[in-house]
Amino acid sequence: MAESSTNGSLPMQLISDAQASILDFVLFPGFTRISAAFEEHLTVDLNFYVPLLCIFGLLVFICRHIYECLLGLLETYFTSTVHLRYRDEAYDMFIMWTASQSFTQHARSSLATTELSSTSARPGRSNDGDTKQKTIYYTPWNGRFFIWYNGYLLVFRREYRAGEFNSREEVSVSCFSRSPRILKELLNECCMEYSKFVHDKTSLYEHRDGTWVRSIVSDVRSISTVILNESKKRELLKDIEDFLDEKTRRWYSNRGVPYRRGYLLYGPPGTGKSSLSLSIAGHFGLNIYILSLSTVTEDRLRDLFAKLPSRCIILLEDIDAVSPKRPGDTETKDSHQIVAGSPSQRNKSVSVMVSLSALLNVIDGVGSREGRVLIMTTNHITRLDDALIRPGRVDRKFELGLTDKKMTAGLFCIVFMPMEDDVPPPEKARSDVLVRLVEDRKVDEAARSQGEEVKRVERLAEEFAGRVPELKFSPAELLSFLLEYRQSPEEAIDNVEKWMTRIREERE
Ligand SMILES: Nc1ncnc2c1ncn2[C@@H]1O[C@H](COP(=O)(O)OP(=O)(O)OP(=O)(O)O)[C@@H](O)[C@H]1O
Secondary structure (H helix, E strand, C coil): CHHHHHHCHHHHHHHHHHHHHHHHHHHCCCHHHHHHHHHHHHCCCHHHHHHHHHHHHHHHHHHHHHHHHHHHHHHHHHCEEEEECCCCHHHHHHHHHHHCCHHHHHCCCEEEECCCCCCCCEECCCCCCCHHHCCCEEEECCEEEEEEECCEEEEEEEEEECCCCCCEEEEEEEECCCCCHHHHHHHHHHHHHHHHHHCCEEEEEEEECCEEEEEEEEECCCHHHCCCCHHHHHHHHHHHHHHHCHHHHHHHHHHCCCCCEEEEEECCCCCCHHHHHHHHHHHCCCCEEEEEHHHCCHHHHHHHHHCCCCCEEEEEECHHHCCCCCCCCCCCHHHHCCCCCCHHHHHHCHHHCCCHHHHHHHHHCCCCCCCEEEEEEECCHHHCCCCCCCCCCCCEEEECCCCCHHHHHHHHHHHHCCCHHHCCCCCCCCCCHHHHHHHHHHHHHHHHHHHHHHHHHHHHHHHHHHHCCCCCCCHHHHHHHHHHCCCCHHHHHHHHHHHHHHHHHHHC
């Protein structure tokens, strides 16, 4: 120590070491090595420039800080921002809009997906099925992007924040103005475009992590494709139509009666309870929220009911999963509190998480939305507690049964009746006049032969229905058999006896 202080070289060395380490770790990683290399090969002592570099680094640091402060001030006082919550429909609307904008094509960082929604929803079903027809969508990703919209410069930020437990995406759009008017205009446009897109489609919501997420946007399933007793179908549709009428809403509201309607669809498996509910949603242009009681806890159930919009269909499937009542059980004080399973059992089985009392509370509790149509389905009506299906909770009950002759023929027609959309439209007309004439003639011939085909299928449908005994098979079973022979109705008729024998044997 004494030696070092006498020659005076160590303090200098210490200073330059300290400077070097600041440079190495803070401002200029690898400085020491580079400096050594310079000294060795070019005989230039970089240590001479260290103070200058430190000052320069400090200046850069100060400037950057000032820039951040100014940007923060600008953002706080002179810009307006709209934040979009990931997994919310507004997010999907905006992202869908960006995918069609030209600035997206030039974004240097973009996300390539086969879906445009936050929830892996399928906007339309164009991306299902044949992989050759899949579309890749590009949307700006992880950065700040500038957009010109109606003459205004907007900044679109989309940042991905990876967390230890959950990762999330942050999306916002800002404008350089204290008024958010232009941002609202933009989001209105996104909303309108989106509405046009989903106009003739049914949005199907399922729950994920305690919130409703749109899982499918599908083409409306025509109610005519659900085969059941026609008068029952008409009665059900009429009832829902009356309920949804504005006059009915006023009537309920004027008399202080909760504006809700409940239906129970019951019958054996595969008789069309879910299909009917979906097509009812499509028929009335309502979104459908599907909930299986075996997949939620009571708290979740309460939350999900509270988050329902005011006009929608909520489909509660397999409600017998919560009802503890069996034929012969006596109604006790506890019957409304009985959970189908003790707490320990509840932990073991996912199918017994909701008690009857919790279900009744959400059905008619204060959190329950006005204007919602509740459809409950069950395969075992006898297992349901009377309290669950009393009027007010279930206003109408509809049984969906096994096939009778008419239904069998109807199912046959669904499979084999020619439909306009079966054949894709011809490619764009070619200019060749002769070719077009030939095509026109083909269209006429097709129309004529289609009429004959309709009569033929109707005749075959009657023959098929004559061979299938009534009330022995579910529509799902028959449909699945018919689809095997969808290219040939005659073969379906020839093979139905064999199929019925096989099914009977399987059942025994
Ligand atoms: N009445 C029907 N008309 C047309 N198709 C039907 C009918 N019933 C069932 N299907 C067809 O059978 C399949 C199953 O039907 P769905 O899921 O609606 O029956 P479900 O009664 O809800 O069955 P589960 O009780 O097992 O849930 C679907 O593909 C559906 O298209």
